[in-house]
Amino acid sequence: MAPHAYLLGAARALLDDDELLTPDAAVAVAGRRILWAGPRAELPEVLRGLDEYDLGELTLLPGLIDAHVHLAFDAGPDPAAALAAVDDTVLLKEMTANARRHLAAGVTTVRDLGARSFLDVAVGRATAADPALGARVVPAGAPITVPDGHCWYLGGACADDDAVADRIRLSHDSGVQVVKIMATGGFLTTRTRPGAPQFGAATLRAVTRLAHRLRLPVAAHAHGTEGIRDAVEAGCDTIEHCTWVGDGRLEFDRAVVDRMVEQGTVVCPTVNGNARNPRGRVDWRERREHLRELVEAGVPVIAGTDAGIENIAHGSLVDGLEIMPDFGLTPRQVLRSATAGAALALGLGGTTGRLSGGHDADLIAVGGDPTADLGVLRAPALVVSGGVAVRVPDGVAWPRPVEPDWRA
Structure with a gap:
């Protein structure tokens, strides 16, 4: 049976890397893929007979991407303890529910950077087979760490380089799609120090060489300045957090930033709803200036929340997006960090992140203009994942039953 093909019309759309919204736009979809997207006046003749669904004054844009989540964590006061209290059967169900929470919020892709028993791989396979189950998952499995190191309880502790x-x-x-390594300690594991390196520079270089031979990118968790420096020099593809923690203070290193620019290193600073908290882990006033300098230097920044850690709910990406202008990004640049820019960094540049022919039909529609007000992203009226509608606006007669509207 040929896939159902249809046309979405909207007052405006965010197309490719256009800085401005395209008025009176249309997106043609067949099955899981976008056939064409552009101004309605330029719609190819062959597509003019498709069933059309008019979204009125809504704005169409690509589905959002949260580039750093932990589906296995429950966002409660002690995620590690909650994780230890459930077996893998229960945890798999909870992780799938968390993937649904992201999707219900308009996040059609997540990169899971730490789960046990390769359960993130299992969730990813399930959502790939049925996009209505939850967001697409880019899984890392258990992050590589040292014995008793950061997140050792996920199962990735390695005693030596051979074990790594x-x-x-x-x-x-x-079946992982990215290698995660804990270059430094972290805040979530009390027996580690966030500023202290866990691996030497030589080990990080070996990790990157082997992972790249296997065609896997490397994401390096790095809070400490020395660990950031080593991970960048080792050629890790993304630096997670990048908080520049030194000996009792933040120690920003501009030379490392210049090296990032030189080799195209991407930073996922995991900005979330807790960033401005005056009692947070890091002084936001100082950190935002470091991020501003990093952005002004030309380092690509992608959106990620660390969802699942304490008090950071799954599906709360917009909380972080609204804070990112604090360090100099325009709303349009923030949107790119959570769509096309994130897709490129995750190795999905040809798959998602754009409203463009040949890309997966991962898209949302919101009221208002997200290039002026990121807050409109909080209430997507339309969510389509892999061509499957999980939410449609009131009054739009969708051709097939819409999947449940998850709000839990």
Whole structure:
């Protein structure tokens, strides 16, 4: 049976890398893919007979991407303890529910950077087979760490370099799409120090070489300045957090930033709703200036929330997006960091993140102008994942039953 093809019309759309919204826009969809997107006046003749669904004054844009989540964490006061209290059968159900929470919020893709038992791979396979189950998942499996190191309880602790290499090969064979390594300690594991390196520079270089041979990118968790420096020099593809924690203070290193620019290193600063908290882990006033300098230097920044850690709910990406202008990004640049820019960094540049022919039909529609007011992203009226509608606006007669509207 040929896939159902249809046309979405809207008052405006965010197309490709256009800085401005395209008025009176249309997007043609067949099955899971976008056939064409552009101004309605330029719609190819062959597509003019498609069933059309008029979204009125809504704005169409690509589905959002949260580039740093932990589906296995419950966002409660002690995610590690909650995780230890459930078996894998229960945890798989909870992780799938969390993937649904992201999707209900208009986040059609997440990168999971730490789960046990390769359950993130399992969730990713399930949502790939049925996009209505939840957001697409880019899984890392258990992050590589040292014994008793940051997030050791996820199962990725390695005693030496041979064990690290074995872990990378196992992860590859198990279906991960990115290698995560804990270059430094972290705040979530009390026996580690966020500013202290966990691996030497030589080990990080070996990790990157092997992962790249296996065609896997490397995401390096790095709070400490020394760990950031080593991860960048090792060629890690993304630096997660990048908080420049030093000896009792933040120690920003401009030379490392210049190196990032030189080699195209991407930073996911995991800005979330807790960023401005005056009692937070890091002084936001100082950190935002570091991020501003990093952005002004030309380092690509992508959106991610660390969803699942304490008090950071799954599906709360917009909380972080609204804070990102604090360090100099325009709303349009913020949108790119959560769509096309994130897709490119995650190896999905040809798959999602754009309203463009050949890309997956991952799209949302919102009221108002998100290039002027990021807050309109909080209430997507339309959510389509892989061509499957999980939410449609009132009054739009969708041709097939719409999947449940998850709000939990």
